[in-house]
Amino acid sequence: MELFDSHAHYDDEKFNEDRDEIIEKIYSSGVTKFMCAGYNLESSLNGIKLADKYDYIYTTSGISPNDVNSTIEETKKDIVQLRKNIIDYKDRQKKENKIDKIVGIGEIGLDYYWNAENKDVQNFAFIEQIKLANELNLPIVIHTREAVMDTLKILKQNPVNRKGVFHCCPFNRELVKEALKLGFYISIAGTVTFKNAKNAREIIEMIPLNRLLIETDSPYLAPEPVRGIRNDSRNVKYIAEKIAEFKNMQAEEIAKITYENAKTIFKICISREKQ
Numbered sequence: 001m002e003l004f005d006s007h008a009h010y011d012d013e014k015f016n017e018d019r020d021e022i023i024e025k026i027y028s029s030g031v032t033k034f035m036c037a038g039y040n041l042e043s044s045l046n047g048i049k050l051a052d053k054y055d056y057i058y059t060t061s062g063i064s065p066n067d068v069n070s071t072i073e074e075t076k077k078d079i080v081q082l083r084k085n086i087i088d089y090k091d092r093q094k095k096e097n098k099i100d101k102i103v104g105i106g107e108i109g110l111d112y113y114w115n116a117e118n119k120d121v122q123n124f125a126f127i128e129q130i131k132l133a134n135e136l137n138l139p140i141v142i143h144t145r146e147a148v149m150d151t152l153k154i155l156k157q158n159p160v161n162r163k164g165v166f167h168c169c170p171f172n173r174e175l176v177k178e179a180l181k182l183g184f185y186i187s188i189a190g191t192v193t194f195k196n197a198k199n200a201r202e203i204i205e206m207i208p209l210n211r212l213l214i215e216t217d218s219p220y221l222a223p224e225p226v227r228g229i230r231n232d233s234r235n236v237k238y239i240a241e242k243i244a245e246f247k248n249m250q251a252e253e254i255a256k257i258t259y260e261n262a263k264t265i266f267k268i269c270i271s272r273e274k275q
C-alpha cells in the first residue's frame, strides 16, 4: 500500500533528535510522498530545505493564523518577505533546472480558538495570502478553527483560482458542505479515529472520493491506536483504514484515491496537470 500524507511538520523540534532517520523510515514504510507544511517565515524556509534534500518531500509556504505578527503593518512586512522567499526559491530552481517543490500557500486561515483578540490581523493575513496564491497560481492549504463563518465569507469574497485543501478539516457539516461547493478538497486527520469524534461517519459520507485527502499533521494528533505519542507519517494508514470502514471500502482503495487526489491538487505529476 502506497500512501501520501498531505500535511505534516518535519521541521518541528520534536524531530530534532532523529529527523533524517524517521524520514527514511517513513519512506520505506510505503508513505512515498509527504508534505512539510510551513506555518511561519522560518518554518517555510525549513520546509524548502527538507524538500531540497528529499525527492519525496514537498512543501507549502505560509503564515498561519497563530503565527501572524502583532499588527497589520508588521504582518504586511512578513508577507512581503514570504513572497520574496518563495520567488527567490522558484528562480533558483528554474536556473538550476530543478523541480519547483513549493506546491501551495499554507497553512493559512483563521483560528479563533487559540487567538480571538486579533481577528483583524488574521483576516488581513488570510486575504493577502490568498492574493499571493493567485499571483503565483498555487492552491492554498487552510487551517480553520472556531471560525467557520468568517473563513467561508473570506473564501466567497476572495475567490481562489487553484482552490485548495481544508487541512485537518473540522467535522462541521456546514463547513464541509460549503467547502465542497466552493471546489475545495477535504483533508482528514487522526481525529477521525478518536472514539469521541462525534459526527465523523456522517462527515466522511458527505465527502466524494475525488475530493478526499488524508494527513497526519505530525508530530501532533497521533491517531488511534497510537494516540498520545509523537505522530509521524507512517500512521497515515490508520486514517485510510478508518475512512475505508466508514465508506465500506478497502484501505488500499482509499490510499490509492487519496494519493492521486494529492497529486492532482498540488500538481505533482506533470501528466496530471489539468486544473
Ligand SMILES: [Zn+2]
Residues within 6 Å of the ligand: 007, 008, 009, 037, 107, 217
Ligand atoms: Zn499543520
